[in-house]
Amino acid sequence: MYVLEAYNLKKTYRQNNQIIEAVKNVSLAIHPKEVLAFLGPNGAGKTTTIKMIAGLIHPDRGSVKIAGSDPHRNSAALQNLGAVLEGNRNLYWRLTPEENLEYFGVLKGLTRQQARRSGMELLERFGLMHKRLTPVQQLSRGMQQKVAFAVALIHQPQLLLLDEPTLGLDVEATENVKVLVREIVANGCAILLTTHQLTIAEELSDRIAIIQKGEISTQLPTQQLIRKFSGSSYKIETETAIDARRIEVLETIGAKVVESNIIYVEHPEFLYKVLEILNPIPLHRIEKAEADLTQIFLKLIREGNNINA
Numbered sequence: 001m002y003v004l005e006a007y008n009l010k011k012t013y014r015q016n017n018q019i020i021e022a023v024k025n026v027s028l029a030i031h032p033k034e035v036l037a038f039l040g041p042n043g044a045g046k047t048t049t050i051k052m053i054a055g056l057i058h059p060d061r062g063s064v065k066i067a068g069s070d071p072h073r074n075s076a077a078l079q080n081l082g083a084v085l086e087g088n089r090n091l092y093w094r095l096t097p098e099e100n101l102e103y104f105g106v107l108k109g110l111t112r113q114q115a116r117r118s119g120m121e122l123l124e125r126f127g128l129m130h131k132r133l134t135p136v137q138q139l140s141r142g143m144q145q146k147v148a149f150a151v152a153l154i155h156q157p158q159l160l161l162l163d164e165p166t167l168g169l170d171v172e173a174t175e176n177v178k179v180l181v182r183e184i185v186a187n188g189c190a191i192l193l194t195t196h197q198l199t200i201a202e203e204l205s206d207r208i209a210i211i212q213k214g215e216i217s218t219q220l221p222t223q224q225l226i227r228k229f230s231g232s233s234y235k236i237e238t239e240t241a242i243d244a245r246r247i248e249v250l251e252t253i254g255a256k257v258v259e260s261n262i263i264y265v266e267h268p269e270f271l272y273k274v275l276e277i278l279n280p281i282p283l284h285r286i287e288k289a290e291a292d293l294t295q296i297f298l299k300l301i302r303e304g305n306n307i308n309a
């Protein structure tokens, strides 16, 4: 069972007698409680795809199903969708969080009473009760973002679209958004996340789909993607500098000393030999040298590779 099924989406724009193939062929599926990070360089087709999923623009070809129904044929499908698109523009700035929640709740088909009750629950859950009567424009950027999340969840959708949810937020507000995303998922909602902040994608996503020039080039579980690019080398950090004699011996067995106290062991079978050579220099840590998502993303984009499960 999927919360989102998008098949073979295509969208072409016409501008000044030019045809722009924004999305050539995109298929995405998301399970309940899954976070899919949808990544790609500028202009790759992310926003166009998300707008087709949200029912905001019609695809030229392909289909979208949210919890089994197509928002382009049946607008009731949007009852299962919440969205925080392009920052926090889905709010009325002069209204308070409470009023925003009630207004958007009613717009989503709730009764006033249901909207009020659901709004209060969300304000409580997101730690915003004390600000419920303050106009949104007077709240901090991080709090405004929390209100935007609450508004998107007022009708308890099964799928939440998050477009750059941490853009322009400071470190603490960014941490709060991460906590919020985890909490929303734990409560049963699936998330389609786009972001250019790859550490956020790495931390929050279960799966990653990369779009390039309108097509999905990579789609894999996040950890699998990271493992695939990480190889099997180890990084050893010592407490004190390694002396020149040891460095010479280490290099004869292929270990790379990159700073006076950091060594990479490319061949894991030499790990214990390296440790013997280092003995008795105190160790600070030993870890598998994992690639991070930023390195992987840049490599995939530069080489134009296709990697799928």
Ligand SMILES: Nc1ncnc2c1ncn2[C@@H]1O[C@H](COP(=O)(O)OP(=O)(O)OP(=O)(O)O)[C@@H](O)[C@H]1O
Pocket (backbone or CB within 6 Å): 013, 014, 015, 020, 021, 022, 023, 040, 041, 042, 043, 044, 045, 046, 047, 048, 049
């Ligand atoms: N309304 C439009 N009219 C014409 N061309 C458009 C329109 N919207 C997007 N495009 C073009 O379609 C392509 C894909 O754009 P899209 O905004 O979907 O990419 P994106 O991956 O979201 O990029 P970014 O990361 O920069 O937001 C780009 O070449 C863009 O210039």
